Amino acid sequence: MSRFPSRPPEPLPLRPLGAESPGLTPGTERWGKLGSAVCLLAALAGCAAPPPAPPPVVPAAAADTGVDGLYKGTSTRYEADRRDCPHPGLVQIYVQNRQFTYRWAWGVDVPGTIQADGTISGGSGDIQLQGKLDGKQMTGDLSNGACALHFTVERRFRGA
Numbered sequence: 382m383s384r385f386p387s388r389p390p391e392p393l394p395l396r397p398l399g400a401e402s403p404g405l406t407p408g409t410e411r412w413g414k415l416g417s418a419v420c421l422l423a424a425l426a427g428c429a430a431p432p433p434a435p436p437p438v439v440p441a442a443a444a445d446t447g448v449d450g451l452y453k454g455t456s457t458r459y460e461a462d463r464r465d466c467p468h469p470g471l472v473q474i475y476v477q478n479r480q481f482t483y484r485w486a487w488g489v490d491v492p493g494t495i496q497a498d499g500t501i502s503g504g505s506g507d508i509q510l511q512g513k514l515d516g517k518q519m520t521g522d523l524s525n526g527a528c529a530l531h532f533t534v535e536r537r538f539r540g541a
Contacts, residue, residue, distance in 0.1 A: 448495050449476050452519055454534030466528030474519070474534055483510060483523060483532070491523060 452474040458466060467486045474481050482490040485508055493503030493510050501512035501521050512521020517536040522529060 448479060448514060448536075449539070450536045451475050451538040452534035453537050454519075454532060456530045456532040458528070458530055460524065460527070460529035462527040467530060469530060472532050472534055483521075485523060485530075493521075495519075 499514040503510035
């Protein structure tokens with residue numbers, strides 16, 4: 382015996398629009414239309430934009446030191462007794478909590494600190510850093526005895 386019928390099933394009879402469905406009483410047809418309308422409204426409500434999210438909680442920031450921010454400027458080389466001295470050029474320093482690093486060469490960062498009186502000091506290995514912050518302008522010198530750079534940068538953006 383085959384799992385499939387030998388002949389196709391009879392098509393369902395079509396009824397004219399607005400005609401009562403067979404087997405339903407006149408009141409139940411109305412409930413079917415009302416149910417369809419409710420389902421349509423529920424579907425449309427699901428497409429509505431979700432309510433806005435509450436504002437994010439921002440952690441309390443560290444107290445602004447008045448010097449924090451992004452400083453940009455240039456450097457010049459004033460001593461080069463060796464061929465491997467760093468190249469002068471554009472400088473970008475980000476100061477946070479009075480701390481920053483100066484990129485001496487690839488893979489060599491020199492940490493620095495800005496004191497309350499504007500004095501800048503720092504160093505790494507044989508590289509010494511000293512300078513001064515005056516208002517929005519920071520100037521400094523880095524030297525290892527054979528190579529030396531002078532930099533001048535100005536605060537472009539205040540730290541948050």
